[in-house]
Amino acid sequence: MTADMTDAALVRRVREGDSGAFDALVVRYFDACARYAFRMLGDRHDAEDAVQETMLRAYRFLGSYEERDVFRAWLYRILVNECRTLAGRRRRRERSLTRDDAGVHDAVDERAWAAAGTSGMRDELQRVLDGMEPLLREAFLLKYIEDRSYDEMAAITGAGVSALKMRVKRACDWLRPRLEVMYGGLR
Amino acid sequence: MADFDNDTPGDVQLRRFAAGLRDGAVPVGDDARARVLAAVRAAAAEDAAGVGRAAPRPGGTLDWLLRRRHVVLSPLAGAALAASLVGLGVVGTWTLTRDSALGVQRPEVGPSPDGRAPSPVATQFVLVAPRASSVELVGDFSDWRALPMRAAPQGGMWTVTVPLAPGRHTYSFVVDGTTWMTDPTAPLAPEDGFGSRNSVVMVGEASI
Numbered sequence: 001m002t003a004d005m006t007d008a009a010l011v012r013r014v015r016e017g018d019s020g021a022f023d024a025l026v027v028r029y030f031d032a033c034a035r036y037a038f039r040m041l042g043d044r045h046d047a048e049d050a051v052q053e054t055m056l057r058a059y060r061f062l063g064s065y066e067e068r069d070v071f072r073a074w075l076y077r078i079l080v081n082e083c084r085t086l087a088g089r090r091r092r093r094e095r096s097l098t099r100d101d102a103g104v105h106d107a108v109d110e111r112a113w114a115a116a117g118t119s120g121m122r123d124e125l126q127r128v129l130d131g132m133e134p135l136l137r138e139a140f141l142l143k144y145i146e147d148r149s150y151d152e153m154a155a156i157t158g159a160g161v162s163a164l165k166m167r168v169k170r171a172c173d174w175l176r177p178r179l180e181v182m183y184g185g186l187r
Numbered sequence: 188m189a190d191f192d193n194d195t196p197g198d199v200q201l202r203r204f205a206a207g208l209r210d211g212a213v214p215v216g217d218d219a220r221a222r223v224l225a226a227v228r229a230a231a232a233e234d235a236a237g238v239g240r241a242a243p244r245p246g247g248t249l250d251w252l253l254r255r256r257h258v259v260l261s262p263l264a265g266a267a268l269a270a271s272l273v274g275l276g277v278v279g280t281w282t283l284t285r286d287s288a289l290g291v292q293r294p295e296v297g298p299s300p301d302g303r304a305p306s307p308v309a310t311q312f313v314l315v316a317p318r319a320s321s322v323e324l325v326g327d328f329s330d331w332r333a334l335p336m337r338a339a340p341q342g343g344m345w346t347v348t349v350p351l352a353p354g355r356h357t358y359s360f361v362v363d364g365t366t367w368m369t370d371p372t373a374p375l376a377p378e379d380g381f382g383s384r385n386s387v388v389m390v391g392e393a394s395i
Contacts (some may be wrong), residue, residue, distance in 0.1 A: 019231035026224055034215035044214045051215070052223045059227050125207045133383075144189070144205040162327040162357075169331035170383065172190045172201060173365050179200040 003027075007071035014062055022062075026055050029072070032146065033079050039141050040083045042130040043090070050086050054079040069155075076148070076156045080138065087134060128178050132171060139167035140175075190332070197364070307350035308390050312336070312358070314370070317343025319362045324349065326358030326385075333361055353391030 002010060002024035013021035033054060037047035057078050058065075065074050129137060142148045142156065143164075150161045157164065191201035312324050314336065322345040323333035329349075336345040345360075357376045359367050369375060373386035 019228075019234070022227055022231070023224055026227060027220070030220045030223065034219065035209075035213050038213040038215055039208055047213070047215050048219045048222070051219070052226055055223050055227055056230055059230055123211065125204060125211065128204070129208065141208075145209045162331070165331040166325070166327070166357075166385070168190060169325060169333075170367060173361060173367065175201060175204065176197045177365050179204055180197065183200045183203065 008067055011062060011065060011067070011071060014059075019059075022059050025058075025071070025075075029075055030055075033075070036076075036079060036141055036146055037083055039126070039129060039145060040134075040137060041086060041090070042126055046086050046090060050079065050082045054082050057082070070152070073148075073152050073155050076142075076146070076152075080142075080156055083138075084134075124182060128175070128182060131178070132174060136167050136171040136174060139164050140171035143168050305353045305391055307352050309348050310351045310388065310390055311346055311348045312360075312370075314345045314360050315343050316345060316360075316362055319343070319345070321363055323361040323364070324358060325361055325367075326356055328352070328356050328358070336360075351388075351390045354389070356388050356390065357385040358388065359385050 002013075002021055005013070005021075005024065007025065007028075010021045010025050014025075030051065033051045034047060037050040037054075038044065041047050041050060054075065058075055065071065132140070138157065139153065139159075142153045143150070148156065150164055153159075153164050154161050159167075189202075191198035191205075314322055316322055322336040322338075324336055324347050325331050325333050326349075328351055334347055334349060336347040338345050359369055361367055367383070369384055370386035373388060375384045376387045378384055
């Protein structure tokens with residue numbers, strides 16, 4: 001039954017004390033959040049951490065959600081901030097990571113890819129994406145993977161619409177020569 | 188309209204790339220979903236038992252959560268690289284205002300005689316890049332979509348004239364379809380947070 005309810009109705013149920021209604025919101029948005037977090041962070045463990053923390057914060061701070069907002073955009077705002085925070089934490093972590101640690105980390109990730117039904121090799125698409133400037137990646141993912149409008153992206157990221165359009169354009173231009181190499185002149 | 192709607196090889200590759208990212212498997216699966224559900228339920232149980240944070244109630248604040256985080260990134264060296272690849276220079280033929288960019292040429296704009304909003308001003312952008320095979324103009328006035336610049340018969344000069352509303356605009360040149368570069372003679376806008384800069388042109392005003 002909760003699967004048929006709107007986001008706003010589910011939020012009202014949670015606020016009225018039915019915490020189980022939040023499960024439906026988690027189920028509804030988990031896949032999209034996991035996809036964004038993984039594409040943004042390029043690491044399964046970080047992505048899982050980001051999604052879990054996002055859902056927990058959304059639950060704990062549901063009182064701050066105002067119904068005039070779109071729940072999805074509100075949730076993405078938390079997710080985007082969480083990914084930014086984790087990416088910063090990871091940069092600090094990587095500075096202290098030894099080569100051996102990195103090898104173990106990669107091996108675990110390869111097993112995760114195999115479990116996800118891929119060839120076991122890290123996704124070539126992800127390799128390309130990982131090389132992109134984080135704010136360009138963020139804008140590209142929100143626009144073309146999560147299919148958000150520029151107005152919604154502005155609400156999510158706090159950046160202006162014009163700046164976001166510029167970032168997406170820069171991202172596309174950055175990708176073109178790299179995709180030419182990767183796809184080998186596909187027509 | 189997407190940024191890669193055309194049937195060019197580059198646009199086809201971008202569409203394929205985006206579809207792969209959107210539809211491809213990610214290694215975050217059902218076990219992770221179960222852990223997230225368990226964590227949320229545990230938080231709810233803590234609330235019910237009066238432990239930890241209070242249950243969600245309307246009227247709280249999310250200010251700290253929504254506070255913008257500053258991401259510190261290394262500056263891009265793209266503009267410097269581009270400058271090393273192409274010969275640069277700017278040819279100006281129009282009468283310019285004192286503070287205008289030499290690469291942007293436009294007539295002076297007077298106030299509208301009937302008090303209405305000033306009309307757009309034809310503004311010419313010029314870049315000399317003799318080794319480039321294409322140059323495009325992108326800016327906030329085009330929603331950062333590329334406007335092709337026309338090559339002059341000689342001298343490696345590329346130009347385009349665009350009607351701009353009076354006010355401040357930011358723009359860049361895109362050389363050979365991929366390399367962004369600022370106008371070497373125009374003021375720079377503040378960084379956008381990731382080390383990239385754009386040039387600034389003021390239309391219809393004496394200075395920036």
